[in-house]
Amino acid sequence: xxxxxxVIAVAVLLMIVLGMAVYVWQMRGRAAAVPVATSDARxxxxxxxxxxxxxxxxVAYDDxxxxxxxxxxIPLPAGRQQRAEELLRALLALYLDKSSPHAIGxxxxxxxxxxxxxxxxxxxxxxxxxxxxxxxxxxxELTVASLIRTLSANIPGILKVKILxxxxxxxSLAGHADLSDFYDVSAVNQLAIQLQSVP
Amino acid sequence: xxxSSYPSxxxxxxxxxGEPCSRIAxxxxxxxxxxxxxxxxxxxxxxxxxxxxxxxxxFLPVMQRANHDxxxxxxxxxxxxxxxxxxxxxxWRIRYNNVEGEFIAGQNRARIQGRVADLSSLFLIENxxxxxxxxxxxxLLPRFLGGPVTxxxxxxxxxxxxIATHFTASLAxxxxxxxxxxxxxxxxxxxxxxxxxxxxxxxxxxxVAPASSTxxxxxxxxxxxxxxxxxxxxxxxxxTSAPLMPSFGDNGxxxxxxxxxxxxxxSSPAPSSPPSAAARPAAxxxxxxxxxPPSATSPSSYPSAPRRYFAVVDPSHGGDxxxxxxxxxxxxxxVTLALARRxxxxxxxxxxxxxMLRESDANLSSDQRAVLANTNHPAIYIALHVASGGHGIRxxxxxxxYGNGDNGLFRSWSNAQSSFLSVxxxxxxxxxxxxxxxxxxxxxxxxxxxxxxxxxxAAVAIELAPAGSDLAQxxxxxxxxxxxxxxxxxxxxxxxxxxxxx
Numbered sequence: 001x002x003x004x005x006x007v008i009a010v011a012v013l014l015m016i017v018l019g020m021a022v023y024v025w026q027m028r029g030r031a032a033a034v035p036v037a038t039s040d041a042r043x044x045x046x047x048x049x050x051x052x053x054x055x056x057x058x059v060a061y062d063d064x065x066x067x068x069x070x071x072x073x074i075p076l077p078a079g080r081q082q083r084a085e086e087l088l089r090a091l092l093a094l095y096l097d098k099s100s101p102h103a104i105g106x107x108x109x110x111x112x113x114x115x116x117x118x119x120x121x122x123x124x125x126x127x128x129x130x131x132x133x134x135x136x137x138x139x140x141e142l143t144v145a146s147l148i149r150t151l152s153a154n155i156p157g158i159l160k161v162k163i164l165x166x167x168x169x170x171x172s173l174a175g176h177a178d179l180s181d182f183y184d185v186s187a188v189n190q191l192a193i194q195l196q197s198v199p
Numbered sequence: 200x201x202x203s204s205y206p207s208x209x210x211x212x213x214x215x216x217g218e219p220c221s222r223i224a225x226x227x228x229x230x231x232x233x234x235x236x237x238x239x240x241x242x243x244x245x246x247x248x249x250x251x252x253x254x255x256x257x258f259l260p261v262m263q264r265a266n267h268d269x270x271x272x273x274x275x276x277x278x279x280x281x282x283x284x285x286x287x288x289x290x291w292r293i294r295y296n297n298v299e300g301e302f303i304a305g306q307n308r309a310r311i312q313g314r315v316a317d318l319s320s321l322f323l324i325e326n327x328x329x330x331x332x333x334x335x336x337x338x339l340l341p342r343f344l345g346g347p348v349t350x351x352x353x354x355x356x357x358x359x360x361x362i363a364t365h366f367t368a369s370l371a372x373x374x375x376x377x378x379x380x381x382x383x384x385x386x387x388x389x390x391x392x393x394x395x396x397x398x399x400x401x402x403x404x405x406x407v408a409p410a411s412s413t414x415x416x417x418x419x420x421x422x423x424x425x426x427x428x429x430x431x432x433x434x435x436x437x438x439t440s441a442p443l444m445p446s447f448g449d450n451g452x453x454x455x456x457x458x459x460x461x462x463x464x465x466s467s468p469a470p471s472s473p474p475s476a477a478a479r480p481a482a483x484x485x486x487x488x489x490x491x492p493p494s495a496t497s498p499s500s501y502p503s504a505p506r507r508y509f510a511v512v513d514p515s516h517g518g519d520x521x522x523x524x525x526x527x528x529x530x531x532x533x534v535t536l537a538l539a540r541r542x543x544x545x546x547x548x549x550x551x552x553x554x555m556l557r558e559s560d561a562n563l564s565s566d567q568r569a570v571l572a573n574t575n576h577p578a579i580y581i582a583l584h585v586a587s588g589g590h591g592i593r594x595x596x597x598x599x600x601y602g603n604g605d606n607g608l609f610r611s612w613s614n615a616q617s618s619f620l621s622v623x624x625x626x627x628x629x630x631x632x633x634x635x636x637x638x639x640x641x642x643x644x645x646x647x648x649x650x651x652x653x654x655x656x657a658a659v660a661i662e663l664a665p666a667g668s669d670l671a672q673x674x675x676x677x678x679x680x681x682x683x684x685x686x687x688x689x690x691x692x693x694x695x696x697x698x699x700x701x
Contacts, residue, residue, distance in 0.1 A: 065589045065642075135523035135531070136586035137662045138593055141646050160601035171565075171649075175522055176584070178647040181600030181613050187645070191598055194644045 051075065057091050058149040058192060060102035060142035067145055067195040069153075084113040084121065084155050091150050102142060105132020111167070113151070119159030120182075121151055130165045133174040140177035142195065149192040152185045159185050248333065249431030251405035252359035254279055255570055258431055261333060261355060267320040268333040272302075275336075276343060278570075279359070281562055284329060291322070291329040295343045302329055311342045354428040356405075363407040368424055368435075370416045371455075378421045378437060378456040382406070385451030397437040397445070397456060406433045420458055508554035509698075510546050510690060511577040511656075514539035515584050518562030525587045526670055532560065534585040538663065538679050542581070545687035551694065569615075569653035578698035579626055579690060582651065582660040585673055591640025592682065594627045595660040596620065597651035615653050622657040625696060626689075630659065633689035637681055640666065657697055661686065 052073040059070050074090045076083045088110045095104045107128035114122040133140065144163065152158045160182040164170070170179045246261035248270055255278040262269045276282045276295045284293040289304040300311040307318040319334040331339060336357060337350040349358040364384040371377040386404045390397065408426045415423045424437045437443065443456040514535040516522035522531025539555055546553040554575055556568055563571075572580045586593075597616045604611025616623065624643075631641045651658045663682060665672040672678050690697070 062588055065593075134588065136588050137584050137595060137646055137648055137660065138586065138644075138664075139588050141644075141648075144647065175516070175520065176646075176648055178600075178649045178652075180649070181647075182602070183647065184599065184601035187598055187601075191645050 055087065055090075056150070056153050057087075057094070058146050058153065059091070059094060060146045062102050062139065062142070064198050065138050065142065065195075066198055067142065067149065067192050069196070080155065081113060081115050084115060084151060085110060087150060087154055088113060088123065088147060091146065102139075102146070103134075104129065104143070108132060115155070115158070119157055120162065121155070121158045121160075122162045122164060123147060123151070124164045124167055127166045130170060130173055135174040135176065137176045140173045140175075141191075144173065144177045144183070145188055145192050145195055148183055148185065148188045152189065161185060161188070246355065247431045248275075248355045248357060249402075250275065250278075250357045250359065251362050252279055253362060255574065256403050256405070262330065264323055264330065265320070269323060269330040270333055270336070271328045272331045272339075273329060275340075279344065286324065286327050286329075289324070291324055293329065298343050298345070300339075300343065302331070309339075311339070314342075316342060351428065354433075355431045356428060356433070358405055358407075362405050364405050365407060366409060366435075368409070368414050368416075370418055370421060375420050375441070375458040376416075376418050377458075378416065378424070378443070380435070380454040380456075382452050382454070386454070387451055388454070390445040390454075392442065395439065397439060397443050399435040399437070399445075399454065401433040402431075404433070421456070508552045508575050509578050509694065510551055510553045511556060511572045511575060511580045512539045512542050512546070512553055513556045513568055513572070513580065513582040515582050515660075517557050517560055520562065522584070523586060525585065525673060529670070529674065531585045534663075534673050535583045536560075537674070538583050538585070538683065541679050541683035542583070542686055545683045546690065549687055549691040551687070551691060565649035566653065569650035572650070572658075573615075573653075573655050577656050578694070579657040579659070580651075580654045581686070581690075582648070582658070584660060584662040586662050586664045587670055587673075589664045591642065591664060591666060592634055593662040593664070594631055594641060594643045595646035595648055595651065595662065596623045596627050596643070597654075597658060598645040598647045599652055600647070612653055615655050616651060616658055619655060619657055622697065623651075623659055626657045626693060627659045629693045629696075630661070630686050630689040633685040633692070634682070637685050639681070639685070 052075050055072050055074060055076075057070050057072050058067045060067055072090060074086065076086050092104070092108060092110060094100060095102055096106070096108065105128055107126070109126050109129065111124040111126050112122075113124070116122065133143065147163070148161045151161065162182050163173075163179045165179070172178055172180075246263070246268065248259045248261050250257050250259065257278055259270055259274055262271075272293060273282060273284045276293075280296045282293065282295045284291060286292075291302045291304065293300045293302070298312055300309060300316075302309045302322040304324040305321055307321050309316045309318060309322060316339060317335075318332055318339075320332045323330040333350075333355070334352055337348065337352070340348040340350070340357070340359070344359060346360055348360075349363070351357070364382055364386060366380050366382045368378060368380050371379050380399075382404075384404070386401060386406065388399045388401045388404065388406075390399050392398070408428070412426045413423060414425075420439060420441050421443070422438045422440070424435055427434050427436070437456060439456075439458075441458045443458060446455050446457065447453065448455065514532070516530075516532035516535060518532075520532065522535065524530060525534065536557070536559075543553045543555050554571075554577065556571055557563055568582075597620065599617055599620070600613050602611075602614075603617070604614045627643050631643055634641045646660065648660055651660055661682070663673065663679075666678070
C-alpha cells in the first residue's frame with residue numbers, strides 16, 4: 001500500500017505542474033499579442049553633442065591630386081576611440097557631399113575605429129567603401145593618406161594603422177593601394193607632405 | 200582613460216592540497232610528456248621534396264601513408280601556374296592552366312585530359328587536399344606541365360625542364376694545389392668544414408651529379424670529392440688533409456677551395472675564420488677573395504646573382520584583374536600591355552635586355568610578379584599603370600609598411616625593397632628629368648603599391664594619365680611612344696648607376 005504522505009506529495013506536484021502549464025499558456029498568448037518591431041531604431045550611443053572642437057582634416061582634392069589641411073569644428077565625444085570614429089565620419093561626410101572634391105561611393109562609411117596599445121589604430125571600413133571606390137594608384141592613395149593623416153593629426157600616439165574592410169583583411173582598396181600591411185604613420189605623414197605640394 | 204580594466208581581488212587563491220597518489224600520477228604524466236617530446240624532437244627530420252623550375256625553386260613536405268611517400272598535388276603545381284581544385288564527394292578535380300585532371304579517392308587510376316594515368320599507389324584525400332604518390336610524379340607531371348620532368352625519387356628532387364646545374368671539378372696546378380669547381384649556372388651554396396672534410400651544400404640550386412659520384416684528384420692534400428643528394432638537398436663532400444678556404448668567382452659560377460696557409464699568404468692580413476663557417480659569394484667579390492662570415496652579412500647587402508635581364512617591365516593587372524575601367528570599352532590591363540610592349544622595344548633598341556612579366560592577358564598576383572622579378576635579378580623593375588584621373592605622369596617608389604621586419608639574416612618580404620629605396624628614387628628622378636625634357640607633366644611620390652616593396656632591385660611604378668581631358672590619348676601611339684622613349688632613354692643613361700652592364 002502506498003503511504004498516504006506520498007500520495008499527497010504527488011497530488012500537490014501534479015497540481016503545480018497543471019498550474020504552471022496554464023500560466024505558460026497564458027503568457028504565450030500575451031507574447032503573441034505584442035507587436036514585434038520590424039527594426040530596432042533605438043540609439044545605442046548618445047549623439048555627439050556639446051561643445052565643438054577645432055580639428056584639422058586632411059582633405060583629398062582629385063583635380064590637382066593633392067591633400068589639403070582644412071580646419072573644421074565638429075562636436076566630439078569624450079572617449080578617444082569614439083573621437084577617432086567621429087573624426088573620420090566627419091571626413092567622409094565631406095567626400096559624400098555632392099560638391100565633394102574627392103567623391104566616394106554612396107553608402108561608404110567607417111564602421112569602427114579601434115585603438116589598441118601601443119600605438120595601433122585599426123580602421124574598419126564597410127564593404128561599400130571599398131567596392132565603390134574608384135580605381136587608380138593616386139586616387140586610392142589620396143583616400144588612404146587622407147584617412148590616416150587626419151587620424152594621426154588629431155589623435156596623438158598612433159604609430160601604425162591597419163585598414164580592414166568589413167572586419168576582414170583585403171589585398172587592396174580598389175586594385176592599387178595596398179591594405180595587406182600596417183601603414184607606418186611617420187611614412188604616411190611624409191607622403192602627405194609630398195601630396196600637399198601642387199604638381 | 201583606461202581601455203581595459205582588471206578585476207581587483209585581495210583574496211588569496213585557494214590552495215588545493217592534492218593526495219600523494221595524485222601527485223605521483225601528475226609527476227609520471229609530466230615525465231611521460233617530457234620523454235615523448237624529447238623523442239619527437241630527436242626524430243628524423245621531416246621528409247621533403249625540392250622542386251626546381253624556371254619560375255621558382257621551392258620545397259614541399261612529403262607525407263608517409265601506408266609505407267608510401269605522398270605529396271599534395273595542388274601545392275606542387277601552385278607556384279608553377281594557375282591552378283585550382285574542386286572536391287566533389289570522392290572525386291577530386293584539378294585544373295592547371297588548361298589541363299584538367301580527375302582523381303578518385305582510394306583508386307590508383309586518374310584521368311588527365313581524358314587519358315588514363317596509372318598511379319603507383321592509391322590516391323588519397325586529406326582535409327580536402329589531394330595527395331598523390333611521389334613515385335607517380337614522373338608520369339603525372341609531364342602531362343600537366345606539357346614538358347620534360349626529371350624526378351629523383353630517392354632523394355626527393357624534381358627538375359622541371361632543362362634546369363639542372365652541372366659541374367666539373369679539377370685540381371689547379373700550384374703548390375699547394377687548389378680545387379676548382381666550375382658550375383654551369385651561378386650557385387650560392389653553404390660551405391662548412393670539419394676535420395678532414397669540407398661540405399658544400401646546395402639547398403636552392405638544381406645541382407646534379409657528375410658522370411661519377413666520386414672524383415679522385417691524386418693529391419695528398421685534396422684527395423677526392425663525393426657527390427650525394429638526399430631529402431631535397433645536394434652535397435659535395437671534399438676529403439682533405441688540410442683546412443680549405445672557399446672563395447667564389449665568375450659571379451658564383453666558380454668555387455675555389457684553397458688550403459688555408461696559401462689563402463692567408465695570398466690575402467694578407469689573413470681574415471680569421473671559424474672552423475665551421477658558412478660561406479656565400481659576396482656581392483661583386485673578385486675571384487679568390489675570402490668569403491664573408493655570416494655575421495658580416497648585413498640585411499642591406501644581398502649576394503650577387505646571375506642577371507638574365509637588365510630591366511623587368513611589368514604591365515600591371517591582367518586576366519581577371521582588369522584594373523581601372525577607363526571607359527566602357529577600354530581597360531587598364533590592355534593599355535598597360537600595349538605600353539609595356541613599346542617600352543620593351545625602346546629598351547632593347549638601346550641594348551638593354553628586358554623581360555616582360557606578361558605577354559598576354561594572364562593572371563599574375565603581386566607576389567608572383569615580385570618573385571619573377573627577383574629571380575631574374577634585374578637592375579630595375581618598372582611597373583606600368585594607367586589612370587583616367589588627373590593629368591600627366593606619376594612616378595612612384597615604394598611606401599614601406601610599418602616596421603623593419605628583418606629577422607637576423609632573414610629579410611622581410613614586405614620590406615625587401617628597403618635596401619634599394621635610394622637607387623629607386625634615383626631612377627625615378629632620372630625618368631622624371633627625361634620626361635620633363637619632353638614637356639610632360641611629371642610628379643614623383645611614394646605609394647603603398649605592391650609589389651614595389653617586395654622587389655630586390657630599383658623599383659619604380661609609372662602611372663600614365665592623359666595630358667589633357669581626352670581619354671583617347673591613353674591609347675594614342677604618339678603619346679605612348681613619347682613616354683616609352685623618355686623612360687628608355689633615362690634608364691639607358693643611368694645604367695651604370697643602376698648596376699652592372701646589361
